[in-house]
Amino acid sequence: MRRLTTLAGAVAAVLVLLLAGCTAGGTGGERGADGVVRLRFLSLAWQKESVDANRELVAEWNAAHPRVQVDYVQGSWDSVHDQLLTSFEGGEAPDLIHDASDDLADFAYGGYLADLRPLLSERLRADIPAHSWRTTTFGDGIHGVPFLQEPRMIMANRKILVEAGVRIPTPEKPWSWEEFRSVARDLTARMGRGRYAVAWPLKEPVSVSLNLGLSAGGRLFHREADGKVTLRFEDGDAVVPGTIRAMVDTDRTASRATLGSGGSDTLPGFFGGKYAMVPLGFSYRQQIVQQAPKGFDWMVLPPPAGAGGLAQGVSPQTLSIAEESPHKKEAAAFLDFLLQPQATVRLALGDWMLPTSTTALADPVLHTPRFGWATGAAVARQLRPAPAQSVRGYPEWKDKVATPAFQEYYSGAIGDEELRRRLVEDGNRVLARYQRD
Numbered sequence: 366m367r368r369l370t371t372l373a374g375a376v377a378a379v380l381v382l383l384l385a386g387c388t389a390g391g392t393g394g395e396r397g398a399d400g401v402v403r404l405r406f407l408s409l410a411w412q413k414e415s416v417d418a419n420r421e422l423v424a425e426w427n428a429a430h431p432r433v434q435v436d437y438v439q440g441s442w443d444s445v446h447d448q449l450l451t452s453f454e455g456g457e458a459p460d461l462i463h464d465a466s467d468d469l470a471d472f473a474y475g476g477y478l479a480d481l482r483p484l485l486s487e488r489l490r491a492d493i494p495a496h497s498w499r500t501t502t503f504g505d506g507i508h509g510v511p512f513l514q515e516p517r518m519i520m521a522n523r524k525i526l527v528e529a530g531v532r533i534p535t536p537e538k539p540w541s542w543e544e545f546r547s548v549a550r551d552l553t554a555r556m557g558r559g560r561y562a563v564a565w566p567l568k569e570p571v572s573v574s575l576n577l578g579l580s581a582g583g584r585l586f587h588r589e590a591d592g593k594v595t596l597r598f599e600d601g602d603a604v605v606p607g608t609i610r611a612m613v614d615t616d617r618t619a620s621r622a623t624l625g626s627g628g629s630d631t632l633p634g635f636f637g638g639k640y641a642m643v644p645l646g647f648s649y650r651q652q653i654v655q656q657a658p659k660g661f662d663w664m665v666l667p668p669p670a671g672a673g674g675l676a677q678g679v680s681p682q683t684l685s686i687a688e689e690s691p692h693k694k695e696a697a698a699f700l701d702f703l704l705q706p707q708a709t710v711r712l713a714l715g716d717w718m719l720p721t722s723t724t725a726l727a728d729p730v731l732h733t734p735r736f737g738w739a740t741g742a743a744v745a746r747q748l749r750p751a752p753a754q755s756v757r758g759y760p761e762w763k764d765k766v767a768t769p770a771f772q773e774y775y776s777g778a779i780g781d782e783e784l785r786r787r788l789v790e791d792g793n794r795v796l797a798r799y800q801r802d
Contacts, residue, residue, distance in 0.1 A: 402433045402692050404699060407440045407459035409682075412651065415715035422711070426702050433695045435461075446471075453477040458687040460696045466500040466511055467680035470755055473503035479686040480506035484697035489704060497721040500681055500750040509683030512704055513718040515647045516677055516744045517577060518737065519666040525641040526664075529555050536667045536675065536743035542581060542608050545669040549618035552641050563619040564631040564640035565609055570771035571763050573644070575752045576678035578605045581671030585788070586752045593800045594756050596792045598785045604671055606774060606784065614777050624775050636661055644668065647741045648717040654736060665737025667744050675744055678751035681721055719745045758799030766791045 406423065410416045416439070423437045438459060440448075446468050452458045453472065462478075472478050485507070490498075493511065501509035526533060531548045534540045540548065549562035556562070567573060575585060582601030588594050612619035620640065623631050628645045629652060635643050636657050653663060667675055684703070686696045702708070706724040713720045713731065719741055720726050732739045753759040770787040773779045779787075 400432065402695050404433065404435045404461060404690075404692060404696055405438055405459040406435050406461040406699070407438045407463055409440045409442050409445060409463045410716065411442070412716060415712065418711045418715035422703055422708055426699055430698075433692075433698070435699055449477075453687070453689075456689060458689055460687055460690040460692065461699065462685045462687060464509070464683050464685065465680050466509060466683050467751060467754060467759075469501060469509050469683060469685065470503055470757055470759070472685075473506065473508035474757065477688055478508040479688045479690065479693050480508065481510065481686065481697065482507050484686070484693055485510070486697075486701045489701055492706070492722045492724050494721065494723060496749055497681060500679075500754050501683055501685075503755055509685040510700060510704060511681035511683050511721045512709060513682040513713055513716055514679045514721055514745065514748055515718045516679060516741060516748055517573065517644055517668055518647050518741060518744065519642050519668055520635065520645050520649065520653060521642045521664050521666050522635065522638065522640075523662040523664045525552065525556065525638065533664075534666050534669075536740060539667045539670040539675055542604055542669045542671050546608055546612060546616065546618070549612055549642075550616055553616075553618040556638075556641065560639050560641075561618060561620040562641045563612060564623040564626075564634060564643045565613070565619050565775075566626045566628045566631045566643065566645070567609075567624045567771070567775055568627045568630075569768070570775060571767045572678075572680075572751070574606050574609075574771055577644075577668060578602055579676040579678050579749060579752065580668065580673045581605055582673045584752055586756055594796055596789045596796065598789050601672060603781070606771070607781070608669075610775055610777075613775060621776075624772075632656060642666070647719065647737075650736050651717040665740045667740060675747040676749050677744075677747065678754075679748045680751045680754065682716075682718070756796070758796045761799075762792050762795045766795060 408416075408419050410419045420437055423435050427434050440463065445464060449458070449462065449464070449472065453475075458477065469478065489510065497511045497514070498507060500511050501507055529552050531551055552562035553560070575583070578585070578601065581604030583599070583604065585596055585598060585602050586594050587597055609619065613621050613624065623634075628643070628649055631640060631643050632652060634640045650665065657663065668677065684700055686693050686700070690696055704722065706722055706728070709720045709722045709725040710728045710730060713725065719731065726742060726745060731742050766787055770779070770784055774784040
């Protein structure tokens with residue numbers, strides 16, 4: 366999901382008040398005495414440019430549609446799941462909901478989100494690739510529009526890499542995972558004591574391990590013929606965790622100190638030359654632009670590729686309509702307006718992310734070399750739904766099984782077999798409870 370939880374935490378309480386306040390008159394989508402429909406739009410945009418873009422688009426809609434007005438409600442990514450669940454159960458949900466696809470399963474299966482299939486325009490349906498729609502398809506219904514996505518890329522200190530003479534990877538000729546490991550050894554040897562080729566910020570290790578694992582052919586989650594999902598740890602699943610573990614434990618080319626860090630925590634060391642490369646989400650470029658010292662020369666590289674090429678899993682940001690909204694048709698019309706290609710480009714630029722819309726992604730402004738936009742746009746073609754996207758029970762597996770298992774594995778506390786046993790044996794017991802007939 367998104368970063369900057371400190372800011373998110375600061376406004377989390379505000380979200381609760383706003384949700385309650387905006388629904389003080391009852392459920393969303395009310396028609397006033399003047400006959401005007403008023404829709405409540407919960408937005409989780411948090412960066413100034415993104416908030417500005419959302420507010421501007423809402424204002425443009427309101428100016429052009431006096432009979433259907435949209436009220437912008439500022440939300441927060443922090444604890445949004447629990448806050449939305451409370452509003453759904455209290456009959457006070459916003460009409461339009463901004464969230465992430467990996468947070469929708471429980472709401473969709475719980476009947477809180479409208480099936481958008483009869484509501485979406487053909488233009489919007491056709492403009493978003495089928496693999497992106499799969500991230501918001503639960504059962505037979507589509508319960509959200511995936512509109513922004515964020516690959517994990519490598520932010521690199523250009524000076525260190527160029528002076529070392531290593532091959533610079535491109536989306537057309539990326540590093541293999543083995544080559545990445547070899548390059549890291551060369552860089553660390555040149556950088557000197559106390560400096561590392563890579564800082565892996567693995568405070569949340571599960572999504573990194575699973576999503577990048579697709580590049581090596583890893584899946585871990587397998588949907589069987591009866592529709593049930595089982596966990597199997599195969600050769601492809603071991604490549605990314607094994608590479609990270611080896612870089613930290615064997616090669617000493619990745620800093621052990623950053624394993625418990627968030628992405629932002631690694632930036633001071635990156636700026637100071639302590640780390641040559643940091644794998645981060647694409648939107649971290651904004652922080653680098655804002656915080657890097659003057660003259661800091663950096664570039665954006667594609668992640669390593671394996672048997673699956675540059676494929677990696679993502680959980681796009683989504684827009685949904687509450688099932689309880691009495692004005693779903695009007696809400697869908699607003700979504701269609703908000704997600705026109707040019708509007709989507711504005712939202713993508715504001716969030717420093719990439720659109721799912723094929724038309725929007727083709728916009729030249731997203732293909733400039735400046736700040737690595739072109740590299741990210743090239744990688745976007747290989748993005749796929751995160752492996753556990755629609756699996757019921759995934760949040761519990763992630764929190765209770767996978768997170769501690771990966772943390773202990775990367776720290777060296779447990780080995781390959783114990784990691785495999787926990788992820789699969791303990792994990793399948795968790796999933797089984799969610800898949801009983």
